Amino acid sequence: MKSYFRPEIDAIAGYVPGEQPKMANLIKLNTNENPYPPSPLVAEVLREFDISRLRRYPDPMADGLRDMFAADLGLKRENVIAGNGSDDLLTMIFRAFTAPDRAAAVFEPSYSLYPVLAAMQGAPVKRIALGTGSFAYPADAVAQAGDANLLIITRPNAPTGNCAPKELVRSYCRDFDGIVLIDEAYSDFAADNCAEFATEFDNVLVMRTFSKGSSMAGIRLGYAFGNPVLISGLMKLKDSYNLDMLTQEVGKANYADKAYRAECTAKIVADREKLTAELAARGFEIVPSQANFLFAAPPDGDGAGAFALLRENAVIVRYFPGEVTGKYLRITIGTPEENRRLLEVISEKYPPC
Numbered sequence: 001m002k003s004y005f006r007p008e009i010d011a012i013a014g015y016v017p018g019e020q021p022k023m024a025n026l027i028k029l030n031t032n033e034n035p036y037p038p039s040p041l042v043a044e045v046l047r048e049f050d051i052s053r054l055r056r057y058p059d060p061m062a063d064g065l066r067d068m069f070a071a072d073l074g075l076k077r078e079n080v081i082a083g084n085g086s087d088d089l090l091t092m093i094f095r096a097f098t099a100p101d102r103a104a105a106v107f108e109p110s111y112s113l114y115p116v117l118a119a120m121q122g123a124p125v126k127r128i129a130l131g132t133g134s135f136a137y138p139a140d141a142v143a144q145a146g147d148a149n150l151l152i153i154t155r156p157n158a159p160t161g162n163c164a165p166k167e168l169v170r171s172y173c174r175d176f177d178g179i180v181l182i183d184e185a186y187s188d189f190a191a192d193n194c195a196e197f198a199t200e201f202d203n204v205l206v207m208r209t210f211s212k213g214s215s216m217a218g219i220r221l222g223y224a225f226g227n228p229v230l231i232s233g234l235m236k237l238k239d240s241y242n243l244d245m246l247t248q249e250v251g252k253a254n255y256a257d258k259a260y261r262a263e264c265t266a267k268i269v270a271d272r273e274k275l276t277a278e279l280a281a282r283g284f285e286i287v288p289s290q291a292n293f294l295f296a297a298p299p300d301g302d303g304a305g306a307f308a309l310l311r312e313n314a315v316i317v318r319y320f321p322g323e324v325t326g327k328y329l330r331i332t333i334g335t336p337e338e339n340r341r342l343l344e345v346i347s348e349k350y351p352p353c
Helices: 007-011 040-048 051-055 063-073 086-097 113-120 141-145 166-175 228-235 245-256 258-281 303-312 336-349
Strands: 080-083 104-108 125-129 150-154 179-183 204-209 222-226 293-297 329-332
Touching: 007 113, 040 245, 051 245, 063 080, 063 222, 063 245, 080 086, 080 228, 086 113, 086 150, 086 179, 086 204, 086 222, 086 228, 104 113, 104 141, 113 125, 125 141, 141 150, 141 166, 150 166, 166 179, 222 228, 245 258, 258 293, 258 336, 303 329, 303 336
Parallel strands: 104 125, 104 150, 150 179, 179 204
Antiparallel strands: 080 222, 204 222, 293 329
C-alpha cells in the first residue's frame, strides 16, 4: 500500500511506554508510579463535583492551576503553562524549537521519548554521552551540543536517577545559545531543584509533572514555567482545551495539600535508602539516586537474567537493553511490602553477602 505519511513518520519506530501488565499478585515497579494514593482532598472533590458542569467546556488556559503554580514559585500567571502531562508539553516544545535545520541535543541514556519527538519534526539529534559507569555529566556538553536549538537536561535523570550538579546546569544555561529545557519530573525526591534558573535566564524552561511525586499519573497533568515570551509562544501550540475540567479540579485539590505530599515523599526517600543498602548487601552496583527509583546492576552484570527472574515471580521492573544500560535494572520504589517481595525474589539468585 502506498504510504501517505511524511517520510519522518514512516522512518520512526515510535515511543514504547512502560509495560502495564495484567497478572495475578503483581508487584508493579516498572513505571516509577507513586506507591501511595493522591491526597484525600481529591476524593472529596470527586464526591462533591456537580456533573452537570461537564456539559460545558473547561477553562482553556487552566488559569486556576497556573495561578497556584505561579504563587508557589513566586512568579506570575504568564510565566506558567499547564499541559496534559509532561508529554503534552514536550510535544509543544519540540514543535516550537526543533526542525530539520534546528537540532535537539539530549544526554544518553535519558528519556527515550526525546529523540522520537525530534524525529517527528525531522530534526537532527545530537547525543551527549554521560560518563561510563558513573553517568556523570560532561563539562563540555554545550560544546558537544554545537548549534542545536534545544538542549534537554533531565534532573534527576531517567533511567539513571542521578543529578547533574546544579552549578554545572547553571553553566549550561548560561553558555548554550538556544533553549534549555530542565525536565524535573522527579524533583520532588531530590535534594534540590533548578526552579530559579527559569527567571535567572531568558532561555530556560523548567518542566514538572503530577505523575511522580503527586501520585496522579492517571489524570495526566504537568506544567512548565519560564520567560513570559517563551510561555506565550508555547500557548500558540497547545490544543484548545488540553486539560479537562476534572483534571483541573482534582489537580488543584491535590497540589494544595502540601503536607500530605511531603509525607508520602519522605517515606519514599527513606525506603529508597533502605532498598539501596539491601541491594548493595547483595552485591548490586547502584547509581546514587535522587529519584523514586534505583538504577541497579546485579553482581554478575546479567540485567536481562535478573529481569526475567523477577518477572517469573510477578515482580515487574524496567529493563533497557543496550551496551551501556543492559546490565542494569530500573526499580521503582514501592511500598515497604512490595520492596520486601522484590528482595525475597532477588535473594534466590543474589543472597546477602
